[in-house]
Amino acid sequence: MAKLYFHYATMNAGKSTMLLQASYNYRERGMSTMLFVAGHYRKDGAGYIASRIGLEADAEMFRDGDDLFARVAEHHRHTTTHCVFVDEAQFLVEEQVWQLARIADRLDIPVMCYGLRTDFQGKLFTGSQALLSIADELREVRTICRCGRKANMVVRLGPEGKVAKEGEQVAIGKDVYVSLCRRHWEEEMGRWRAEDLIGFAGAE
Ligand SMILES: [Zn+2]
Numbered sequence: 585m586a587k588l589y590f591h592y593a594t595m596n597a598g599k600s601t602m603l604l605q606a607s608y609n610y611r612e613r614g615m616s617t618m619l620f621v622a623g624h625y626r627k628d629g630a631g632y633i634a635s636r637i638g639l640e641a642d643a644e645m646f647r648d649g650d651d652l653f654a655r656v657a658e659h660h661r662h663t664t665t666h667c668v669f670v671d672e673a674q675f676l677v678e679e680q681v682w683q684l685a686r687i688a689d690r691l692d693i694p695v696m697c698y699g700l701r702t703d704f705q706g707k708l709f710t711g712s713q714a715l716l717s718i719a720d721e722l723r724e725v726r727t728i729c730r731c732g733r734k735a736n737m738v739v740r741l742g743p744e745g746k747v748a749k750e751g752e753q754v755a756i757g758k759d760v761y762v763s764l765c766r767r768h769w770e771e772e773m774g775r776w777r778a779e780d781l782i783g784f785a786g787a788e
Contacts, residue, residue, distance in 0.1 A: 586688040590673065590715035592701040593725035594738045595761040599698040601635035602725065603669050606696060615666035618659055619643035620652070622672035625754065633671045643671065646680065653683035657691060665693055673699030676711030685718055698725075703753045704740040704761070706769070729765035737769035738762065747772050 593599055607617045621631045623645030631645035646652060656668055668687055670676070676684070676697075684695045697719070701712050708716070716722065729735040740748040741760040748759070770776040 586692045586694040587720035588685050588688045588715075588718070589694070589696045589721045589723065590712075590719040591696065591698045591723045591725050592712060592715075594700065594702075594727060594735050594763040596636070596763055597725045597727035597735075598636070599725055600633055600671055601637055601639060603671055603696065603698045604633060604635055604639040604641055607641065607667070607669050610667050616663055617667045617669060618656060618665050620646050620668070620670045622675040623647045624675050643669075646670070646676070648677055650680070651683060652680050653686050653690075656687050656693065660691060660693065668693055668695045670695065670697040671699070673697035673715060674701075674709030674711045675699075676714065678710065678714040681711060681714035681718065688720070700738070702737065704738055704748060705750075705753075706737060707753075709753070727763050729763065729768055731765060731768060733765035733767070735763035735765055737764050737766050739764060739769060739772050747774075749773060 591599060591602065607619060610617045619633060619641060621633050621643040623631060624647060626645060631643045632640055633643045634640045644655070656665065659665060668684070670684065684697065687693050688695050697715055699712055699715070700709060702708055727735050738761050740755060741762060742748050764772060
């Protein structure tokens with residue numbers, strides 16, 4: 585039976601590189617894959633998935649309201665599809681995650697989703713919440729904080745390099761994201777000060 589996979593991570597963990605490598609492995613064996621990427625923050629035109637190390641591939645864009653099951657089923661009718669890949673899966677709506685589950689369950693095609701777990705405020709994205717709820721396999725893509733610990737949070741730096749504490753879930757523009765461990769994320773967000781520990785017995 586085909587499965588629905590969710591590979592989740594914070595920013596800059598190499599998710600797109602992993603996706604493109606996995607798709608390449610299928611195609612190298614003469615198999616066919618279908619690639620999707622979020623179209624929410626892109627201009628019209630051809631979609632593509634690009635990785636930081638230079639790999640790139642064409643992809644179809646998905647937006648709210650698109651029926652991904654219908655699109656894959658239609659494509660599969662004339663071109664046998666061996667795997668479906670979805671990048672920026674955090675932008676899926678819940679119903680689309682169910683459509684992806686049906687691609688696995690009814691068409692027997694594995695679906696590999698890659699995306700961010702949480703936003704810069706530490707809140708789950710809609711698509712990620714649905715995927716964490718119903719995917720068959722959850723796989724964490726690891727990256728590290730400046731301190732060497734696992735980074736599972738992200739901060740957003742605004743135009744002047746200041747950490748954003750409020751705002752839209754997604755900023756369009758030149759904002760920079762930095763992946764941090766939870767401990768350093770709380771410090772950068774101003775939610776924890778070292779003085780807070782004073783007075784606790786056994787505190788380091
Ligand atoms: Zn850290």
